[in-house]
Amino acid sequence: MAKRKSSNIALYIILGLLIVGLMGFGGASFSSRTSRVGMAGDKPITVADYTAALQEQLQSLSAQFGTNISMAQAQQLGLDQAVLGQVVTQRVLDNEAATLGISAPDDRVAEEVRAVPAFQNLSGSFDREAYRDVLARNNLDEEAFEESLRDDMSRTLLQAAVYGGIAPPQTYGTRVADWLLERRTATWATVPADSVSIPAPGEEELRSYYDAHPDRYSWPxxxxxxxxxxxxxxxSDEVEVDEAALRELYDQRIDQFVLPERRLVERLVFPNEEAATAARARIDEGSTTFEEEVSARGLGLSDVDLGDVGQEQLGAAGEPVFAANTGDVVGPVETSLGPALFRLNAVLGAQETTFEEAMPDLRDELAISRAAxxxxxxxxxxxxxxxxxxxxxxxxxxxxxxxxxxxxxxxxxxxxxxxxxxxxxxxxxxxxxxxxxxxxxxxxxxxxxxxxxxxPELRPFDEMAAQVATDWTQAQRADALAQIAGEKAGQILAGASFAEAGLAAETTAGLTRRDFLAEAPEGFVDTLFAMPEGGVEPLASDSGVVILRLDRIERPEGSGEAYEAEVASVTERMQASLAQDVSTIFNNTVQMRTEVTIDQAAIASLNSSVQ
Structure with a gap:
């Protein structure tokens, strides 16, 4: 059943891309699917193949940057060549599937076509007239559409045969999970930089430092x-931009200027409904918090943060989340990733930027585009x-x-x-x-x-004197701090407490390799996990020198819900990575032995036709 659902979704995407792809291009001479821009073996690379993929990437890039990306901008980024490479790879695989005799049977193709809602009547039955009408309105014909669908289904069969069964060794997931879920408890204190007083340097000391470090004070x-x-x-100031053009651009970007209410939301996904319900019950009774449930699954808050989202983006969770108050936990709600709990962190009100308010920025943008x-x-x-x-x-x-x-x-x-x-x-x-x-x-x-x-030329001392003085002072302070930190670290390693060493310390427990402490210096966690238990290390920071002692190493028990979820996640990521590597090698190998020809003039004409 799941396989059938996945196949239907793929079909809807194919149909949508074909339709959207052709809508974005002008010129009747390119509207027929029989128009070619190249060949991959015996398979034609059609206008619809290229335009659908190009429109999809243009829309994706525009959404990513939050503004419409023009074809000229896309070409500067190399998007057209990337899309062409993607389409060529797909058609090369289609040709390989045909060469190997891999083809989706007629009954499977017909089954998928009949399942498309756009081709059904009000009672949910397949309507041939609706099928013909939808295709005709988008300059497609039945034979070409069904052949495209068959190629996509056959290519999927080929790809599944190549890397569908690839999996990492059984021990891989547990080994990596053990490594990731190890925890450290540490005590640390800072020897502040301002605890060391450095006397002002004399000119002789500065000149000596200047002479010893010529590379720092030379022009390249x-x-x-x-x-x-x-x-x-x-x-751009010389380019004329009329108000009608500005209003048209404003209307095109209306989703950018008129924003509905949004919510700042976190989502914690569970492997099953029982686990999600149990977690919700613990939160409601106060025996745990949302943060603790996140941590129990081996995650950080950054891993579950969805940012600001609209109601539609949340799917089934949209209505209950938008009805909740700030701080509320909602769910469990079934999502595409599994049952999940949602926490509402903030409500963002609707926002509207009027045409008059947006006009200066729109004018600048349009003027820059026309000036280009x-x-x-x-x-x-x-x-x-x-x-x-x-x-x-x-x-x-x-x-x-x-x-x-x-x-x-x-x-x-x-x-x-x-x-x-x-x-x-x-x-x-x-x-x-x-x-x-x-x-x-x-x-x-x-x-x-x-x-x-x-x-390269050494710059005059008088020109660099201020910088030399700063560098000399920093070097002297770093040396003095290192000496003090080394002495105190030695005392602590010998058994003295931080207080006995004259340091005000704090203890941080349960740190994993994924954690980040904003108040700690760069490299704190990496240094901690490289230390032996009981070890003491000084660590330089912008504010001084941190003295770090590893108090305890905690290894995961090797069981439990959070552990099993981590093992599964690690295994899935590696399986996907291996499959991608095998896919890349296979695709490149097949492409090297397949004759590919591209009509660059046709591609250029299509690119210039983008609306």
Whole structure:
């Protein structure tokens, strides 16, 4: 039954992607599924294959960034090539399945088609007229759709045969769970940095320190560059943006500007209904807390935090969670991951940004986008100028590009050096190279000419005196603190208490390798788990030196609900990782022996047709 449900879900996704994919592209010449953009063996790579995958990734990326990602931006990120690679891999596997004689039978394909709600009448029965109508309205035909579905089902069978039975050794889960669930109890105290007084240094001491550390006070190799550059932001004020376009963009982003009520929620999933109900009962009677139940399952609060979510995102839990008060625990509620308890941490009221309020930002965004297109239209003319021998000064004189001379070195990120593409070009430039028009990440253009290379050079002492004084003082304080900490750590290791060593200590119990203490220095937990029981270690921090003693090592009992859940989770993650590795090797091997041809002109035309 579960297998059938999963298959139906996959079918709905396939249908949705095909429909959404074609809706996002203009041009009737690309609406038919028989239109090809390439071949993988004997399998055509169709327009629908590419456009559906591209639209899915564009929508996903837009949701991730919280703003609509244009096709130009997507191409700068390499999204079109990634999608093409994904589609090619799928069709290569389809071809391999066909070569091996793996094919979903007609009755299974028909069964899946009849199960799609969009193809059913009001009584829930398959309606052939509805089936034809839905496909026709989306420029699809029955044969092509069913063949696409058959390919997807056959590919799934092939993939299941390749890595479906892969599993890590039985002992893997227990070994890793034992390691993860080990706990440490430690006592620690800080020797504060301000407990050491460092006298002011004399000039002789500073000059001696300066001479001993020339690398700290030297310029790296620097490059003097003549640069001409133009970015959308430089000309955005000159671009006209009418209110109608702004309103259209506002309407497209209405979900961004009109936000319904949301909730800050945590979700703790259990392996079964009985465990979830028992945990809820313990919380209600006060014998435990939600935090303790989270910890008992080997998790931290960050692992169960859902952030701010809308009611629909919570599914069946949406209504009871939104009816709860702050601090309430709701559930158990059945979720896609299993029965779960939810805790409401805060209520976020509905928010609305009016068009007038959003207009300045929308105007800037639209102006930048249009300015990028204006610059792109200038690219060919500027390239022709450079090909004709134009210098950096000539480019600035004959276009809107701005000319400047900069002294660039690795690590500088001011001005045009904020762009990675510029830094890469600056680092690789050679004297005598001809300028060329290059692209910046925001759609801008630049050209550069290497004027001279300045070798590494020690900066004058007078210029660096303040920094030398700071560095010398820090070094002296670190040495003094290390000496004090070493002495006190020795006393404690010899049996003295922290109080006898003159330290105000605190004890932290039950730490796991996953835990993080905000008040502890970096590396605290790693150091703790590398120590032997009873060991004492000094650990440098920004505020001084921490003296750390490992009091007790607690190993998991090897049984219990939380332990078994950890073993299962570790095993599942490793199984998924192994399956992914085998899948990648198999896919690459099959692709190497399959002839693939791509019509780049058709791909370019499709990319330009994105609405």
């Amino acid at each position: 190799e620097r490059r003097r560059l003549a640069v001409a550059w133009l970015t959308p932001a430089m000309i 297109r204006v610059i792109d239209q200038e690219r060919e003319r500027l390239s022709d100028l450079v090909a004709g021998g134009a210098t950096i000064a000539d480019l600035a004189a004959n276009s809107a590009m701005e000319e400047e001379e900069i002294l660039w070195f690795p690590g500088s990120t001011e001005g045009i050096a904020a762009y990675e593409s510029f830094r890469t070009a600056a680092a690789s430039a050679s004297e005598g190279d001809y300028p060329e028009i290059r692209e910046l990440e925001d759609g801008g253009l630049f050209a550069l000419d290497l004027v001279e290379v300045l070798e």
